[in-house]
Amino acid sequence: MQESFTTYYQSPVGLLQIAGTPHFISEVKFIDEQHKVSPVDSGPLPAMAIQAVEQFIEYFHGQRRFFELPISQEGTPFQQKVWAELMNIPFGKTISYLELSHRLGDPKVIRAAAAANGKNNVAIIVPCHRVIGANNQLVGYAGGLPRKKWLLQFENKIAHGVQTLF
Structure with missing residues (x-):
């Protein structure tokens, strides 16, 4: 089983939950205010998580127009x-x-x-x-x-x- 991660980024439009593996991003979703987020200390975040948060920071600062992240989501x-x-x-x-x-x-x-x-x-x-x-x-x-x-x-x-x- 692949290691997975979940991290959060406080964006100008609310809290984003970012999930994936060391190889790709599989989920980015908005977390409503009433949802309680409890910090999980699972050690250091993989480079993919850090890269995703950095790209969101750039996006919301108007410095990035497209994301350069591998993504994978299940679907038909x-x-x-x-x-x-x-x-x-x-x-x-x-x-x-x-x-x-x-x-x-x-x-x-x-x-x-x-x-x-x-x-x-x-x-x-x-x-x-x-x-x-x-x-x-x-x-x-x-x-x-x-x-x-x-x-x-x-x-x-x-x-x-x-x-x-x-």
Whole structure:
């Protein structure tokens, strides 16, 4: 069995739980305030954990537009295809769920693509927050719509010098 780690990073949009192995990141999720985090002293963190936290610090300081971390999350072949496509959405840009389904090669898979987007376990690194609804509507985000709005406005400001998107 591979060694795994869990660490935390206090981001501007809340506490992030980062989990993985010495070889990849498998989870980044938001921890709500009411969730109690008890420190676990399991010795020194692997280099992968330190690298992930450093890249999040750079991202939230506007110095990183994409993550250079190996990731691995379990999912169906279709989910893997959706998550791979999410990685192609540039920093500071958004696409609609319909455009995502077109990029996947079939506009009829819009609901399945949205469902797969919602199953992403590696928030921010796999930028599911960059997918929005029709007519630029802010819809669906496991971390909550206020966080999605913040992330999109933050990226837009860094990429384009624009203050508001929504």
